[in-house]
Amino acid sequence: MAHSPLHYERLRLRHLRLLQLIDEHGSLRSAASALNLTQPAVSQMLKDLEFAMGVPLVDRSVRGVVLTETGLLALRRSRSGLATLDQLVRELDAGQTLSLRIGTNSALMYNIIPEALRLLEVxxxxxxxxxxxxxxxxxxxxxxxxxxxxxxxxxxxxxxPPRIARLLTYDPLLDTDLILICPVDHPVAGLETPRARDLVGWPWAMPSRESNNRIVLESAMRSTGAAGLTAAVEVSADPNGLINLALALGMLTCVPRVALNEHSHARDFKVLDVANLELSSIRIGFATTAELRQMPEIADLREAMLRAARTWTARTNEG
Incomplete structure (x- = not known):
């Protein structure tokens, strides 16, 4: 099946909605009902869409229709675009200006994100x-x-997942190491040269089990032959919460260095230099889709993030 420019030019938003409905219902009849169209009309829409793309997008059987691998890829692409369009419509209906939706990790809310937004004169x-x-x-x-x-x-x-990776563009921003900290009056803080075995037996404020930071820490501990750590408290996706709990409860914890806010708690905890424990560094980056990367606002945000990352890296190296 060859790509048809004529069919491509005739595509409308409802053609892309059709992919979503097929994926949700597995039936052209149900998709037609959702679109308030007849089933023959929806069948023709699907044919037009397949001719426009030049490839089959669904597998048909007596049990219904399912998207092919190519159909799933087309759905991923269209879903992102449709969601962005829906967001724009909501903003225009509310009389709002453009709003950028940024996903991030809590660790970056204390240095990189605030500095980037300051540069953008939010x-x-x-x-x-x-x-x-x-x-x-x-x-x-x-x-x-x-x-x-x-x-x-x-x-x-x-x-x-490969289905997601192929949609994204990526710019590295900085590398940050994982650090171990505890209150300055903790017994481990008084050791001149602590080792991995000295961390065992004390209560820890730990990231959740699925956290990459915890996986790295526990793997590094195993590689030294030390016993497992005791997670007395677990916190999901909140390094600042881990720091506060460790200080309040007299525990050890593990957070990315970039999560430290030099304006608070700096005198209350000690960063431990554990001689035989190697914790891999973390690469922080900026990801978006190929389509959105072309937006001037996204480009400005990416540049601000790069500048903020360079500032933090220089300040950390000086310290």
Missing amino acids: GRSKTRFQLKTGLVGDMVEALSEGELDCYVGRLDWDQV
């Missing part, structure tokens, strides 16, 4: 910003579904 510019924090997997999924315009944070490509 409050004086016409663009508004909606920030959403969460686990990496949730943020990447939301970006691919069109629920976010960009994501700033850790991105482990080997854990990103």
Whole structure:
């Protein structure tokens, strides 16, 4: 089946909606009902869409229709675009200016994100910003579904499904190490050269089990031959919460260095230099879709993030 420019020019939004409805219902009859069209009309829409793309988008059987691998890819692309269009319509209906939806990790809310928004003169510019924090997997999924315009944070490509990875563009921003901290009056803080075994037996404020930071820490501990750590408290996707709990409860914890806010708690905790424990660094980057990357507002935001990252890296190296 060859790509048809004529059919492509005739595509409308409802053709793209059709892919969503087929995926949801697995039936052309149900899709037709949702679109308030007859089934023959929907069948013709599907043929037009397949001719426009030049490839089959569904597999047909007596049990209904399902999207092919190519159909699923087309759905991913169209879903992101449709979600962005829906967001624009809501903003225009409400008389709002453009709003950028940014997904990120809580660790970046203390240095990189505030500095980037300061550079963009938030409050004086016409663009508004909606920030959403969460686990990496949730943020990447939301970006691919069109629920976010960009994501700033850790991105482990080997854990990103290929169906999502092919939709994204990526710019590295900075590398940050994982650090271990505890209150200055904790017994481990008084050790001149603590080792991995000295961390065992104490209560920890830990990231949730699915957190990459916890996986890295526990893997590094195992590689030294030390016993497992005791997670007395677990916190999901909130490094600042871990720091506050560790200080309040006299525990140890593990957070990215970029999560430290030098304006608070700096005198209350000690960063531990554990001689035989190697914690891999974290790459922080800026991800968006190929389509959204061309937006001037996204380009400006990306540049502000790069500048903020360079500032933080220089300040950290000087310290």
